[in-house]
Amino acid sequence: MAVYTHLGAEDMAALLAPYHLGDLVSAKGIAEGVSNSNWLIETAQEPGKATRFILTMYEFRIEISDLPYFLGLLDHLAAKGCPVPRSIHDGAGNLYRVVATPRGERALALIEFLPGVSLHEPTPGQARAVGAALATLHGAAADYPATRANGMGLAEWQRLADACGPQGLASIDPALASLVAQHLPRLAAQWPQDLPTGVIHADLFPDNVLMQGETVTGLIDFYFACNDVIAYDLAVTHAAWCFDAAGLAFRADLSAALLEGYASVRALSGAERAALPVLAQGAAMRFAMSRAYDWLNTPADALVTRKDPMAFARRLQFYADPANGGVFAL
Amino acid sequence: MAVYTHLGAEDMAALLAPYHLGDLVSAKGIAEGVSNSNWLIETAQEPGKATRFILTMYEFRIEISDLPYFLGLLDHLAAKGCPVPRSIHDGAGNLYRVVATPRGERALALIEFLPGVSLHEPTPGQARAVGAALATLHGAAADYPATRANGMGLAEWQRLADACGPQGLASIDPALASLVAQHLPRLAAQWPQDLPTGVIHADLFPDNVLMQGETVTGLIDFYFACNDVIAYDLAVTHAAWCFDAAGLAFRADLSAALLEGYASVRALSGAERAALPVLAQGAAMRFAMSRAYDWLNTPADALVTRKDPMAFARRLQFYADPANGGVFAL
Numbered sequence: 283m284a285v286y287t288h289l290g291a292e293d294m295a296a297l298l299a300p301y302h303l304g305d306l307v308s309a310k311g312i313a314e315g316v317s318n319s320n321w322l323i324e325t326a327q328e329p330g331k332a333t334r335f336i337l338t339m340y341e342f343r344i345e346i347s348d349l350p351y352f353l354g355l356l357d358h359l360a361a362k363g364c365p366v367p368r369s370i371h372d373g374a375g376n377l378y379r380v381v382a383t384p385r386g387e388r389a390l391a392l393i394e395f396l397p398g399v400s401l402h403e404p405t406p407g408q409a410r411a412v413g414a415a416l417a418t419l420h421g422a423a424a425d426y427p428a429t430r431a432n433g434m435g436l437a438e439w440q441r442l443a444d445a446c447g448p449q450g451l452a453s454i455d456p457a458l459a460s461l462v463a464q465h466l467p468r469l470a471a472q473w474p475q476d477l478p479t480g481v482i483h484a485d486l487f488p489d490n491v492l493m494q495g496e497t498v499t500g501l502i503d504f505y506f507a508c509n510d511v512i513a514y515d516l517a518v519t520h521a522a523w524c525f526d527a528a529g530l531a532f533r534a535d536l537s538a539a540l541l542e543g544y545a546s547v548r549a550l551s552g553a554e555r556a557a558l559p560v561l562a563q564g565a566a567m568r569f570a571m572s573r574a575y576d577w578l579n580t581p582a583d584a585l586v587t588r589k590d591p592m593a594f595a596r597r598l599q600f601y602a603d604p605a606n607g608g609v610f611a612l
Numbered sequence: 613m614a615v616y617t618h619l620g621a622e623d624m625a626a627l628l629a630p631y632h633l634g635d636l637v638s639a640k641g642i643a644e645g646v647s648n649s650n651w652l653i654e655t656a657q658e659p660g661k662a663t664r665f666i667l668t669m670y671e672f673r674i675e676i677s678d679l680p681y682f683l684g685l686l687d688h689l690a691a692k693g694c695p696v697p698r699s700i701h702d703g704a705g706n707l708y709r710v711v712a713t714p715r716g717e718r719a720l721a722l723i724e725f726l727p728g729v730s731l732h733e734p735t736p737g738q739a740r741a742v743g744a745a746l747a748t749l750h751g752a753a754a755d756y757p758a759t760r761a762n763g764m765g766l767a768e769w770q771r772l773a774d775a776c777g778p779q780g781l782a783s784i785d786p787a788l789a790s791l792v793a794q795h796l797p798r799l800a801a802q803w804p805q806d807l808p809t810g811v812i813h814a815d816l817f818p819d820n821v822l823m824q825g826e827t828v829t830g831l832i833d834f835y836f837a838c839n840d841v842i843a844y845d846l847a848v849t850h851a852a853w854c855f856d857a858a859g860l861a862f863r864a865d866l867s868a869a870l871l872e873g874y875a876s877v878r879a880l881s882g883a884e885r886a887a888l889p890v891l892a893q894g895a896a897m898r899f900a901m902s903r904a905y906d907w908l909n910t911p912a913d914a915l916v917t918r919k920d921p922m923a924f925a926r927r928l929q930f931y932a933d934p935a936n937g938g939v940f941a942l
Contacts, residue, residue: 290730290731290732290733291732291823292732308728308822310643311644312640313640313642324727398638399621399638401620401621493621
């Protein structure tokens, strides 16, 4: 959560000029995103009539060649009424621009500002709304023509686990190495092969959902979006939303509400339903492994705060416990 | 520039409840301030009518007992038409509140959001406007009844220099230790004693001025404000504004414009004018010493970026050079 590139008003005005949005009224670097710098900006075509946007400068991890997929998806979903920020095209119709900065060339894009706040402690009514919004997204994205492979799929979890090594994993927590050794080969063997695929968000944590009351006003941060098993996206969202933030205790009420909300918009097939426990184990493994890798490879002076891999290692144990098999019975 | 305390929507709504501002519409952590966390928040008393505020949580360095001075000053200046953010009082009339957070008790305050952007490369017209705004502030604050000593005055520069020690200073730059040894005792001996005093901002860097075109729309961040020599505030502002951001070259055009703008609102006495060179050396010493101390004492994993003490050591040399004695001739 940081702004990596410092921009003065003059730099900002120059970056925005190709968008023909009027005069720059305000620009605040905002503490969101770990791979990019973001500013909440306000421009006015005429005095007193200001419009707000989010300007994103891509700093790490994101391939510029993926930007048309991500930004085009926003436009596709917004056109179908999904609460996602439209991308703002420049005067030449470009979805993104590449600019020179003191820290090298950077891609930047401009998107709509959406109201709403991110929750820490959702209510069941809010979890239900998120489930419904996710299912609506899956439906609206069904005819999105572009495709992108999931760069954070099973093969990547294996690569990250190998990169950490058993000793590295054990240095995070003695239980983590054995947990990975126990579950990762099994997940690879059991991973469902014939479930419906489509465009998935793949990272729908509470941070990436803006709400007002029980209304979802924004689904944001599509930078892990890809084509993969649709029900896996529900499993990711379940792992991200249905555990108590403080104690990591499973919240059966949120789980039931999220699943109900999803099913109220998109019916899960029998095969999808049956696969949810293993998909959820995979989702937990995915975040445990990416966090473990970041834990071991984040410089001590980084501007980002490392996230605890064990929060998801414990969720993996929860989902893998046969005693919890009834969680996904709808 | 960081948000030190992570607040979810529920925490934020609870913090704001005593202010009776309506429903929380949006909240973004903003990358401003090094001693505090700041959020740009938006609330609505009725749908579609949103108002914006800045919520500040004081994390380090600021004494809660100083908050009435800082926040009361904003209200005093705003009532006189200065472009400063009014403080928003809670339902009981409190200027600030103390709340429990996961990281301990914290004071927080709410102020108006002001439009405008901070400049990196001001024009002479903009420097003139800043000079005039500073002089207007000095006039408007003349009858502010509260007082606060300057905690960053000469005695503190000496204390910071001693805390760094000659070796510490030399570790930053070989020239810094001798520069301090050469100039600090001399400044103490020559420091003007009988100049007019009043309320000063004491930290009016470009970051702390919001502008639209050549209009100053906001003077912000009054957390070094105090009662001290009025002309010293002009010297601080001069040191902060009149050097090229990249090359540290003196910008005679900005200097002349800033001084003219100031004098257009508040005439400097002959004694003030004569003291400006030594006051400016003091201003440069003040920022060189606070930055040197922070340079040596900022943990490598801190969320803030260290600022180069040498930028102000070089300005000290500039101001101390008799060849530049004409800079402050108005």
